[in-house]
Amino acid sequence: MQPLILHPDRLFPADAQTRSIARDLYRSVRDLPIISPHGHTDPAWFATNAPFTDATSLLLVPDHYLLRMLYSQGIALDDLGVRRKGQPSSADPRAAWRLFAANYHLFRGTPSRLWLDWVFAEAFGLEVRLEAGTADLYFDSINAKLQQDDFRPRALFERFNIEAIATTESPLDTLAHHQAIRDSGWTGRVITAYRPDPVIDPEFEGFRDNLARFSDLSGKDAFSYDGYLAAHRNRRAFFARMGATSTDHGHPTAQTADLSLADARALFARVTGEHVSPADAELFRAHMLTVMAQMSIEDGLVMQIHPGSYRNHNPWLFETFGRDKGADIPMQTGYVEQLAPLLARYGNEAGLTIILFTLDETSYSRELAPLAGHYPALRIGPPWWFHDSPEGMRRFREQMTETAGFYNTVGFNDDTRAFLSIPARHDVARRMDCAFLARLVAEHRLEDSEAAELAADLAYNLAKKAYKL
Amino acid sequence: MQPLILHPDRLFPADAQTRSIARDLYRSVRDLPIISPHGHTDPAWFATNAPFTDATSLLLVPDHYLLRMLYSQGIALDDLGVRRKGQPSSADPRAAWRLFAANYHLFRGTPSRLWLDWVFAEAFGLEVRLEAGTADLYFDSINAKLQQDDFRPRALFERFNIEAIATTESPLDTLAHHQAIRDSGWTGRVITAYRPDPVIDPEFEGFRDNLARFSDLSGKDAFSYDGYLAAHRNRRAFFARMGATSTDHGHPTAQTADLSLADARALFARVTGEHVSPADAELFRAHMLTVMAQMSIEDGLVMQIHPGSYRNHNPWLFETFGRDKGADIPMQTGYVEQLAPLLARYGNEAGLTIILFTLDETSYSRELAPLAGHYPALRIGPPWWFHDSPEGMRRFREQMTETAGFYNTVGFNDDTRAFLSIPARHDVARRMDCAFLARLVAEHRLEDSEAAELAADLAYNLAKKAYKL
Amino acid sequence: MQPLILHPDRLFPADAQTRSIARDLYRSVRDLPIISPHGHTDPAWFATNAPFTDATSLLLVPDHYLLRMLYSQGIALDDLGVRRKGQPSSADPRAAWRLFAANYHLFRGTPSRLWLDWVFAEAFGLEVRLEAGTADLYFDSINAKLQQDDFRPRALFERFNIEAIATTESPLDTLAHHQAIRDSGWTGRVITAYRPDPVIDPEFEGFRDNLARFSDLSGKDAFSYDGYLAAHRNRRAFFARMGATSTDHGHPTAQTADLSLADARALFARVTGEHVSPADAELFRAHMLTVMAQMSIEDGLVMQIHPGSYRNHNPWLFETFGRDKGADIPMQTGYVEQLAPLLARYGNEAGLTIILFTLDETSYSRELAPLAGHYPALRIGPPWWFHDSPEGMRRFREQMTETAGFYNTVGFNDDTRAFLSIPARHDVARRMDCAFLARLVAEHRLEDSEAAELAADLAYNLAKKAYKL
Secondary structure, eight states, X not given: OOBXXXXXTTTSOSSHHHHHHHHHHHHHHTTSOEEEOXXXXXXXXXXXXOOOOOHIIIIITTOHHHHHHHHHTTOOTGGGTOOOTTSOOOSOHHXXXXXXXXXXXXXXXXXXXXXXXXXXXXXXXXXXXXXXGGHHHHXXXXXXXXXXXXXXXXXXXXXXXXXXXXXXXXXXXXXXXXXXXXXXXOOXXXXXOBOOHHHHOTTSTTHHHHHHHHHHHHTXXXXXXXXXXXHHHHHHHHHHHTTOOEEEEOOSSOOOXXXXXXXXXXXXXXXXXXXXXXXXXXXXXXXXXXXXXXXHHHHOOEEEEOOOEETXXXXXXXXXHOSOSSOOEEOOOOOTTTSHHHHHHHTTOXXXXXXXXXXXXXXXXXXXXXXXXXXXXXXXXXXXXXXXXXXXXXXXXXHHHHHHOSTTBOOOOOOOSOGGGHHHHHHHHHXXXXXXXXXXXXXXXXXXXHHHHHHHIIIIIHHHHHTTO | OOBOOOOTTTTSOSSHHHHHHHHHHHHHHTTSOEEEOSOOOOHHHHHHOOOOOOHIIIIITTOHHHHHHHHHTTOOXXXXXXXXXXXXXXXXXXXXXXXXXXXXXXXXXXHHHHHHHHIIIIXXXXXXXXXGGGHHHHHHHHHHHHTSGGGSHHHHHHHTTEEEEEOOBOTTOOOHHHHHHHHHTOOOOEEOOBOOHHHXXXXXXXXXXXXXXXXXXHTSOTTSHHHHHHHHHHHHXXXXXXXXXXXXXXXXXXXXXXXXXXXXXXXXXXXXXXXXXXHHHHHHHHHHHHHHHHHHHHHOOEEEEOOOEETTOOHHHHHHHOSOSSOOEEOOOOOTTTSHHHHHHHTTOTTXXXXXXXXXXXXXXXXXXXXXXXOTTEEEOOOOGGGOSHHHHHHHHHHHHHHHTTTTBOOOOOOOSOGGGHHHHHHHHHHHHXXXXXXXXXXXSSOHHHHHHHHHIIIIIHHXXXXXX | OOBOOOOTTTTSOSSHHHHHHHHHHHHHHTTSOEEEOSOOOOHHHHHHOOOOOOHIIIIITTOHHHHHXXXXXXXXXXXXXXXXXXXXXXXXXXXXXXXXXXXXXXGTTSHHHHHHHHIIIIISXXXXXXXXXXXXXHHHHHHHHHTSGGGSHHHHHHHTTEEEEEOOBOTTOXXXXXXXXHHHTOOOOEEOOBOOHHHHOTTSTTHHHHHHHHHHHHTSOXXXXXXXXXXXXXXXXXXXXXXXXXXXXXXXXXXXXXXXXXXXXXXXXXXXXXXXXXXXXXXXXXXXXXXXXXXXXXXXXXXXXXXXXXXXXXXXXXXXXXXXSSOOEEOOOOOTTTSHHHHHHHTTOTTOOEEEOOSOTTHIIIIIHHHHTTOTTEEEOOOOGGGOXXXXXXXXXXXXXXXXXXXXXXXXXXXXXXXXXXXXXHHHHHHHHHHHHHHHHXXXXXXXXXXXXXXXXXXXXXXXXXTTO
């Protein structure tokens, strides 16, 4: 067994002087509360406050970062405890955990390793490294802790010093869990975000059924374009009452369009019909981004665009195991021509905030920094998904800052359903931002006092301000 | 008030040994004269030698880097002293300066900050940092200095140790200012460059009017293809007599074509007609790049291609305030297939020099370095515009050098209309090149003596040679 | 004359602590045997074991890295000893060598310089640097050594500690040299690889003639689709008997397709006819990648895909001097949609190994790492060609590791015909991998013992395993 040690200087540059600057900056932001303005935790956890079950179902099975890496090396998802659609899991949770432990070396050099080691050491107090020989020790220790009251969701939320966290729901969600949290008297701030892809994307599974439910929930006829817009306004207002400060849009591309009312009505009629062409589907999504921007100007919700993921690239895996198993692959994503229609209409609105994300790092210096460095309505979201990693964060700051500055960025998003890793993720971001600032100071490109102010802005203030939290 | 200090080691790597090497290299090139082979200073300054007016109109209003960043954070251009088309400025210059000063923190981590701090400290001798509290001190001090004889354009030119500077004019310019400079007896070398976009791009504002003026100035009938080519030859010869050693071409793409004479004549007839299709416009621009290369072989002018900017991306801003306000956005730009027609015709001409620029850094290692590392006619221009920055320069050397070497690059271009920042821009380039060379020496990839030779080549010799200055 | 020194710490980071870690890691892998699983050495060298002729014909004329850089600076290929098609060389080898020596400064900062300095110092024991003044000393010394028995191919192979090397042959090769090596009793492991481009790419020179020869060699009728597939199976089996463990596919793009048998037969009839459309040629190449994957599942050969090179970009040069003179230029290359048909069919086969290469570094973090980090059948090849360089390797690890991990990569390929440089190339890779690992250790992202294990995996074990050697 080997000791599990989280070195206090981890992720800081090796150069002694730069490291010393980074260490000082980090010390000043390490304990700031966590603002988590975008993510995928389950509000039911905080509504029911039931204990988590076991290590495998909490830490392994829902984590698509882990599943994809293990799968890529020939390990069957079944053996990791992932259920086939419509079937019970055939794997023993302990056996799945052992398999994971025996392959933990696969994560060397990846952010999963950083996050998990933090969870093991800091959240669970484990003192030896995960490997085949410690698999059972881990499994038993973690399971035992999870039964303690101080490992229930609300206790962890408080221990993690979370000031506010946003979950993500579709307009078809009743937000019953959020209501339950509010009714419970617990003061943890868990809010929702409006993610209307299921009723905006004509290619979404069950689109027409979704519109029927959208009509029911909103009391508007979502099968006419005017009623459809009214339904959005209705549900946005409901979400805002339940704390939402933002919307989110997960389209395949960043394409926008700005149709006349007549054209929009005609298009709506086509995409709600039996057969929808891919071009019409794309045009409708594009047009609705502009409509959503207009509604954001009206109701103040911050708009997030997360484009460029080729979802479910592996058809057999999708059919067998379903979504979110690590088979979503980034695509080349353009923003300049794509966003032009929306920006021509609303780009100069200083009261509107659109936060752009990308899975295509080539857009950082070429497109996103110049766009956000000009349009008042635009801000740049933090490095996303595959790029939410030390090197990804370094590239983000190096490629964005000189054109967009720091103040057109919006702090960190953890964007995760892996609740226990949230502090670790924010910690990595704080360390990497401090490391970047330290280099600027060491190279005499920034004064110490400026770096200290920026460290707090990047760790806390910018997220709070951009997301109106 | 906080002290304004330009640290002598700024931009050098933090590692002590590497920094020491960088410092020695930099010391050997710091005082070399400035070769500024491509830029946008106003020849009228040097022709009239009139004093500059005030801080706001000299340093803020014409600088699109500053305007776009301030605008991106919701500051109105009107309040910065930018005039709406056809209207006088409504802003008080001092109020505009104060607004800029109060927002100077937005430029942290950007090259504008580096350039301006140099201008404040070195050109104007200011000793405190720009912020809200020092805005008036700055405004008054700068304005007072600008009335002194040693702050007139020619005095600054000499103080800046500029050996040669090129401005950029269209063929429709009479070059009266350049003539006046020559006639004045002043020995500063201010030359022009031939930028024919207004008479080559059928989509340029007033294209047909431009051709009429082109005919007048050249004495050739620019409405027939043969006369049009003769007009180019005539104006190129005139520009060369006025010192030009280069042409410049700012096309949306790097597309080239090599049409037969008959096809070229037919295309010319179409693009000079009433309605020009986008495809014809693109084809004509593409063909004319090849024609320009042919004329460069004849007259020896070095050819520069600056493709890939989506001009005036913000239609409201363009209509209200006009061009060059920070709303030009880079686009993805390909070179391999695009340049093939021109290169098939003239790429093997060792007597021809075509300098390629890009706003798309993805082309560095994939396209530009391999192309320039093969074709005798090609050289690679320095990092341009958004990439004229410390990190941009670092990426340029790291991604270009291993395939193109140093000797297919051409030193530095400041490419600016911000005259006072020219020494600062060259200084940043010299520091960053020395930092890169120092790393190669510290990692034992280059000998000291080679690095010293290269430092001088990158700072001075290569620009002089490539641009025939 | 200046001393030629290979510094023992070359390519290691300057930071003292990181360098010390790198040095220790490197010491542990420096002397591991060389696995060279993909390259272009000439099997005739090892079959005949004849001495190499002279410095110019061994080191300069066949090296397209050198030719292109010298040519890019206006040096005629004729003067470097390159023969025009159908003509004898007009250059004196000594004069060509002198020209090369006088221009050796052009390679500063390039990997060619690193490789050649190793060849000069370590292989030939030269102690002064190559420059105009030492050209004759070099030429004479090298030529003299080449006549010694210990500089014959097999002696060098043994001195270089090569455990296995793969050459690359087309199905039209009889593998007579490989047979001769086997028959000779020499124990050096020189194996072939199956590169069927000449019989798969309908746009390959002499495609139909190639099919005729393919029929002859395989005893199958390669002009019917079923016979054509049988011919592949026959030749693949023959190659495997001659030691091949892999195939290689050098297509212009990574496009794949998965046609029905009827469609495939119809397409085959079209592409073996008189006039082949570019679209049909592309579709046939695309389909055959999927067929090759199927055959790899049957016979166990590892599949390599090397897409994205625009071959013979310079038509005059190609007509005059032929292929492989440095005029191949990388193109933008997509993998996500392109590989989808093949992966939908065979991507979940853990028994299949497809190794992907790219000349487009933008695909590293966006496409290749996510794909290989999910599909069991995929692995990522090392940085290729223009990117087989220190900075290229650094970018590869920095952009791949966090998503793909280390274990979806396959160690190093030298991919060269420059036999003498093979140890230098592996040495550069080992040094750069150790430098990368050392940074992870210094930043406390990896433990020492893990780094040591990884260093050996990257230098030796992964190549051996991935290529089944």
